[in-house]
Amino acid sequence: CTTPARVNTPLSVITEAFEDLADLLKPQRSDEIEEDEDGLRLDDFCSACTHVSVLFNCLGFAFKFAEMEYIAKVKDLVEASKTFDTLQNILDLDVEKETVKTPGSHSRNLRRVRQGLDLIRAIFEQFLIADDYSLKDAATTAYTEVCAPFHTWAVRTAVYAGMYTLPTRDQLLLRLNETDQSVEKNMRRYMEASRPIIEYIDKLYIERNIKLDW
Numbered sequence: 001c002t003t004p005a006r007v008n009t010p011l012s013v014i015t016e017a018f019e020d021l022a023d024l025l026k027p028q029r030s031d032e033i034e035e036d037e038d039g040l041r042l043d044d045f046c047s048a049c050t051h052v053s054v055l056f057n058c059l060g061f062a063f064k065f066a067e068m069e070y071i072a073k074v075k076d077l078v079e080a081s082k083t084f085d086t087l088q089n090i091l092d093l094d095v096e097k098e099t100v101k102t103p104g105s106h107s108r109n110l111r112r113v114r115q116g117l118d119l120i121r122a123i124f125e126q127f128l129i130a131d132d133y134s135l136k137d138a139a140t141t142a143y144t145e146v147c148a149p150f151h152t153w154a155v156r157t158a159v160y161a162g163m164y165t166l167p168t169r170d171q172l173l174l175r176l177n178e179t180d181q182s183v184e185k186n187m188r189r190y191m192e193a194s195r196p197i198i199e200y201i202d203k204l205y206i207e208r209n210i211k212l213d214w
């Protein structure tokens with residue numbers, strides 16, 4: 001019998017990927033005078049985002065659409081990473097071309113991926129509020145808070161309908177190969193690691209006078 005905490009679960013893989021990414025955001029060495037001004041590399045960001053896909057496998061068919069949407073957005077950023085080194089680079093180009101909010105633009109897709117990462121953080125936060133809180137209720141509250149304000153009526157309606165098909169709490173733990181204890185630890189680690197990354201992305205837009213109301 002293996003100890004679950006020592007096994008590489010899907011959740012721990014995601015969590016570690018985002019912890020590594022968050023480490024890149026920290027000032028390098030204290031004795032280095034010059035700070036890294038280029039910011040986060042797009043390829044590093046993308047490889048962490050790619051790991052999220054495994055979560056979708058636990059959600060069932062109703063979230064196939066969300067999965068395809070998320071993967072398409074990340075894929076666009078992976079393509080962009082062949083030409084652009086950093087997150088700042090894609091924003092600067094879209095600002096110049098006035099295409100920040102244009103459907104399909106890299107900057108818009110980055111904003112969507114950021115909303116996905118924040119949604120996962122919010123779902124985990126809700127999930128850990130109580131041991132008997134259903135995944136459906138946790139996900140519904142998180143979605144209402146984080147993503148619903150930015151989605152069309154049609155998308156919101158489909159998502160709320162899909163919530164009824166989500167697995168139960170116990171089914172989710174089983175599919176994630178986690179226990180109550182290990183899931184709490186991993187979810188908290190993701191919540192902590194993702195926060196500075198989400199804030200970093202928001203700052204990129206705000207610094208360029210782009211409001212985050214979309």
Ligand code: 1PZ
Pocket residue numbers: 055056059063065066067069070073103104108109112113115116117119120123139143147151152155159166
């Ligand atoms: C384990 C927890 C399970 C909870 C599941 C909750 C899932 C909510 C799903 C939200 C689906 C949103 C689907 C469609 C969104 C589109 O309107 C936009 C269009 O962007 P545009 O092309 O106009 O710029 N697409 C997105 O926002 C892309 C990313 C959405 C997917 C985020 C999912 C996050 C991960 C959930 C947990 C695995």
